[in-house]
Each structure stands twice: as C-alpha cells, then as structure tokens.
Amino acid sequence: MNVVNKLLVIMVSAVVAMTGSIAGGMAVSAGPAQRDALTLAMDRAGITADNLGSCSQILLVESAGSRATIYLYEKNDLGTFVCDESMTSSGWVGKGGVGTAAEYKPVTPFGLYPIEEAFYTGNKPSTGLSSFRITPDTYWVDDPSSRFYNQRVVGTANRDWNSAEEMYISDYRYGFVIGYNTRNIVPGAGSAFFFHVYGQPTDGCVGTNEGAVLSILSKLNASKNPRILIV
Numbered sequence: 001m002n003v004v005n006k007l008l009v010i011m012v013s014a015v016v017a018m019t020g021s022i023a024g025g026m027a028v029s030a031g032p033a034q035r036d037a038l039t040l041a042m043d044r045a046g047i048t049a050d051n052l053g054s055c056s057q058i059l060l061v062e063s064a065g066s067r068a069t070i071y072l073y074e075k076n077d078l079g080t081f082v083c084d085e086s087m088t089s090s091g092w093v094g095k096g097g098v099g100t101a102a103e104y105k106p107v108t109p110f111g112l113y114p115i116e117e118a119f120y121t122g123n124k125p126s127t128g129l130s131s132f133r134i135t136p137d138t139y140w141v142d143d144p145s146s147r148f149y150n151q152r153v154v155g156t157a158n159r160d161w162n163s164a165e166e167m168y169i170s171d172y173r174y175g176f177v178i179g180y181n182t183r184n185i186v187p188g189a190g191s192a193f194f195f196h197v198y199g200q201p202t203d204g205c206v207g208t209n210e211g212a213v214l215s216i217l218s219k220l221n222a223s224k225n226p227r228i229l230i231v
Contacts, residue, residue: 037062037071038060038083041060045110045112047112051112052227055226057224058072058229059226061093061229061230063093063108063230063231066096067090067091068093069088069089070087070089070090071088072084072087087216087219089208091207092208093205093206094201094203094205098110098231101193101204103191105204106203107204108206110231111180111230112228113179113180113228113230115176115178115220115228116179117132117176118132119172119174120134126217126218127221128220128221128223129220129221129222130222134168137154139153139154140191142161142164143163145161145187146160148161149187150181150185171196174196174214176195178193178195190204192205193206195207206230
C-alpha cells in the first residue's frame with residue numbers, strides 16, 4: 001500500500017470513528033445528539049416555545065398504545081425546561097390510545113392543555129393548584145345536550161342531563177382536571193378528562209399510581225401556568 005492510500009485509510013477510519021457510520025465508501029454524519037423527550041413531543045404536537053406563553057411547568061404524557069410514561073419538566077433560571085427525574089412514572093391512557101377525542105370514545109385527547117383544579121375525596125393533598133373536595137353530591141356532566149356539559153356540578157337541583165359521572169369514587173381520591181374542552185365547550189367533543197389514580201387502560205383519562213399522583217400534585221403550582229402535553 002503506497003503512502004497516499006495509507007493516508008486515505010487513516011482519514012476514513014478517523015471519520016468513521018467520529019461519526020459512527022460509512023456508506024458507499026463515503027463517511028455519513030450520525031446527525032445531532034439525541035434530543036430529550038419533551039423536544040420530540042413538542043415537535044410531534046406542532047408546538048413551539050411561543051405556544052407555551054408564561055408556562056413554566058409541563059407534565060408530559062408519552063403514550064405507546066394504552067401505556068404511558070409520565071415526565072415533569074420545569075423551567076430553570078436560564079429559561080430551559082429541565083426534567084425532574086424523580087417525578088417520572090409509568091401510567092395509562094385510553095383503551096383506544098391517544099388521538100382525537102369524542103364523547104363515549106375511549107381515547108385520550110392529543111395535544112397541549114391547561115392543568116386546572118386539583119381534586120380529592122378525603123384529606124386535601126399538598127399542592128399549589130386550586131382544588132375542590134369531591135362529595136357524594138359531586139357530578140361531572142357528560143350529556144352533550146345539557147347546558148352543564150363538561151362541567152362539574154354539585155347536587156341535582158338544576159338537573160337537565162340524562163347522564164353524568166358520579167365523582168365520589170376511589171379512583172378520584174386524588175387528581176386534577178385536564179383542561180380539554182372546558183373553555184368554549186363544544187358539545188360531543190368529549191368530557192370528563194382527568195389525571196387521577198388508576199392502574200389500567202382508561203376510558204380517556206390519564207392514570208398512574210397514587211404515590212406518583214401525590215408527588216406530581218405537590219410540585220404543580222398554578223402560578224407557573226402548568227400544562228399537560230399528551231402525545
């Protein structure tokens with residue numbers, strides 16, 4: 001092998017060592033370093049930093065079928081969202097996965113939504129969110145013909161619905177309201193989407209274990225304009 005060929009082999013070997021690949025005799029870049037889950041999820045949802053406004057907390061729900069991995073990100077002093085790895089947990093979404101939601105369809109809505117009020121049935125959990133206690137008289141209306149559609153009501157004095165979810169159940173002992181279709185409500189577009197305690201595929205909510213729900217509630221703060229991103 002002459003000197004020129006030796007130099008060519010050395011140069012190609014060096015490039016392959018740095019990039020990790022070669023094709024057709026030409027070195028090919030391995031591309032940028034792998035990006036974090038939040039960046040990839042925002043890309044999937046078509047969300048940019050401008051869409052986040054003053055949001056400084058994001059709960060990311062990354063689905064695979066009806067299973068999910070849940071991450072909590074918080075903006076640091078440099079304005080960068082950083083994952084709190086101690087908050088990461090496994091969980092569940094709808095039996096039909098994540099997609100376009102509708103009433104009576106077991107699909108968790110895809111996209112970015114406000115994290116609204118926390119709720120509980122017994123002792124109030126530690127949280128920076130506003131919250132309400134669920135009682136035996138607490139309902140969430142899922143009848144699209146009702147003027148109270150996709151709203152919480154207490155009691156039945158003003159009942160105009162044929163169906164409503166009774167919220168005084170063990171699964172709702174801790175959780176929060178996902179702000180899907182809760183503003184400018186569209187009848188039939190889906191209702192009663194919550195993040196709560198649950199251990200299997202849901203009818204559209206996001207579920208995880210009680211410890212994870214309580215830990216996440218303890219971190220969330222309404223002053224940080226928190227959002228949930230479901231992909």
